[in-house]
Amino acid sequence: MMTLYSGITCPFSHRCRFVLFEKGMDFEIKDIDTFNKPEDLAIINPYNQVPVLVERDLILYESNIINEYIDERFPHPQLMPADPVMRGRGRLVLFRLEKELFVHVATLENPAVGMPLALAIAIHNIPEGISIAAPVYFATRNRKKTVLACLASGLAEPLGAVLGYTMLKPFLSPFVFGAVFGVIAGVMVFLALDELLPAAKRYSDGHETVYGLTSGMAVIALSLVLFHF
Numbered sequence: 001m002m003t004l005y006s007g008i009t010c011p012f013s014h015r016c017r018f019v020l021f022e023k024g025m026d027f028e029i030k031d032i033d034t035f036n037k038p039e040d041l042a043i044i045n046p047y048n049q050v051p052v053l054v055e056r057d058l059i060l061y062e063s064n065i066i067n068e069y070i071d072e073r074f075p076h077p078q079l080m081p082a083d084p085v086m087r088g089r090g091r092l093v094l095f096r097l098e099k100e101l102f103v104h105v106a107t108l109e110n111p112a113v114g115m116p117l118a119l120a121i122a123i124h125n126i127p128e129g130i131s132i133a134a135p136v137y138f139a140t141r142n143r144k145k146t147v148l149a150c151l152a153s154g155l156a157e158p159l160g161a162v163l164g165y166t167m168l169k170p171f172l173s174p175f176v177f178g179a180v181f182g183v184i185a186g187v188m189v190f191l192a193l194d195e196l197l198p199a200a201k202r203y204s205d206g207h208e209t210v211y212g213l214t215s216g217m218a219v220i221a222l223s224l225v226l227f228h229f
Contacts, residue, residue, distance in 0.1 A: 002027040004066075005041060005052040007034045011102045012063040013051040019067045023074050064094070127216060131196065 006013035042048040045061045053060045081087045137146040200209040
């Protein structure tokens with residue numbers, strides 16, 4: 001019987017699980033906590049990583065090697081296309097998944113990276129949420145409308161990301177990235193100078209606007225220093 005040492009949240013391990021299930025194999029899964037790895041993992045894999053496939057005297061690690069071995073040893077059902085061109089394209093898709101998706105999962109699971117990133121995003125979103133909620137509530141005096149307005153504003157970011165990626169995907173390049181980031185920076189600066197600051201000044205009686213502007217810049221600067229972004 002095959003034994004698969006698999007990380008609970010490891011996308012590479014789950015690729016191997018999918019292949020074994022599709023083949024209808026009789027196998028055993030040993031779930032590994034990647035933050036508290038057992039000592040025997042380093043013995044069977046010198047890199048101390050999952051996934052690892054053990055079958056009698058054979059020990060394989062690295063998900064692509066494991067999956068190709070399973071597909072070649074148990075050819076029915078065949079998972080990779082028989083045509084070399086289609087098989088090459090399939091492997092390219094898998095490679096892009098590793099480089100563009102799986103690598104971010106590993107990064108976010110690392111507490112040294114994930115926690116500062118989550119905190120930095122939260123720090124950024126707090127003043128943004130206040131700047132949206134305060135004027136809406138001041139104008140309507142309705143908590144329900146204020147919450148709905150904030151939710152609608154929050155949905156604009158993922159929807160805009162999907163729309164932007166769909167439109168720009170065929171043209172993505174360093175030049176396009178630079179141009180898009182420049183346009184976004186210009187829009188944000190314009191809104192801050194032409195809308196937010198004048199509105200804040202109208203509703204303040206003294207130097208509250210200056211204090212708020214200075215405090216906001218200090219918070220962002222401090223987060224950059226603390227989290228090395």
